[in-house]
Amino acid sequence: MESKNPIQVSERIFHTIEYLAQSGPTGLQDLSNELGLNKSTVHRILNSLICMDYVRQDTETLKYSLSFKFCRISNQILSQNSMIDIARPYIKQLAERSGETVHLVQIDHIHAVYIDKVESPRNSVRLVSMVGKSIPLYCSGVGKAMLADMPDEKIRSVWEQSDIRKITEYTITDLADFQEEIRKIRRNGYSLDNEENEPGVRCIAVSLKSFQGKPSYALSISAPKDRMEDSRIEELKEMILNTKEKISQETGSF
Incomplete structure (x- = not known):
């Protein structure tokens, strides 16, 4: 009797986990249909x-x-990330000064993953972002900020590997337009997300380098578009660039 492929077994287990994470509580029949098993x-995998x-x-x-064991594992991973500890006081201060939600993300291949989030106590609007959630680099303020600090060939590689599509009517899906956007970010020192990833939400973002000097992190201020007019962006620009400088001094990476 031919033994089972261990890679195939692992693949089925992780597909089950990923589907449950996305869908929430699911019955056996629905899981079977969705996974094509x-x-x-499926019952053996679940057991x-x-x-x-x-x-x-x-x-x-x-x-x-899924059980809360995944949350415990996630917290253990995040607790090992010293950038969170370094940046936390500064992003709390930024949230208080700006009155808006501040995010810290880390790059993960062609995505950015939220690793910290601080909401201002004055902010009555709650955004859908959450720690652990990932977003594509090509259509997010934080993603574009990190990409702008990378060589052009790396940017093209990320673009080619990404599932480029119109998430909103404002998402940039033409490479030439995207390259022009990157040049603009490099001139300004910060990036903007003009409702490209979430309708009704704008953000301003800057990249942060790791201890090794790589653009591995980014910081953003996000708010509903009616609180993020261009004049407000000008105010927030000074705040977020100042916060970037302080964090960079702590990490020793500019």
């Missing part, structure tokens, strides 16, 4: 994940969902 196979405390089953609905 028979119910017995294994339940035994390891990664999945739980509701006794009433019989639906499966």
Whole structure:
């Protein structure tokens, strides 16, 4: 009897985890349909994940969902990231001064991942962003800020590997237009997200270099577009560039 491909087994396990993370509580039949696997196979995968405390089953609905063990693992990963500790006091101060939501992200291949978020106590509007969520580099303020600090050939590589599509009516999907946007960011020292990733939301962002001098992080101020007119952007520009300088002095990377 031919043994199972261990890579295929792992792939099925992670597809199950990723689908549950995206969909929330799901029944066995729906999982089977979505994953394209028979119910017995999915049931074995789920039982294994339940035994390891990664999945739980509701006794009433019989639906499966991920456990909080993933949150514990996520917190352990984030706790090892010293950039969060260094930047935290500065982004709290920036949120208080600006009265808006401030994000810290880290690059992850062709995406940016939110690793910290501070909302101003004066801000009554809550954005959909959350720590752990990833967004494409090509259509986000933070992503474009980091890309602008990279060589042109690296930018083209990221573009070619990305799923370029119109997320909103303002998303840039033409490479020539995107390259012009990058040149503008390099001149200004900051990037803008003009409702390119989320309708009704604008942001201003700057890149932050890692201890090794690579553009691995970015900082942004986000707000509903009615609070982010061009005149307001001019005010926030000074705040965020000043915060970038302070953090860069701490990390020793300019």
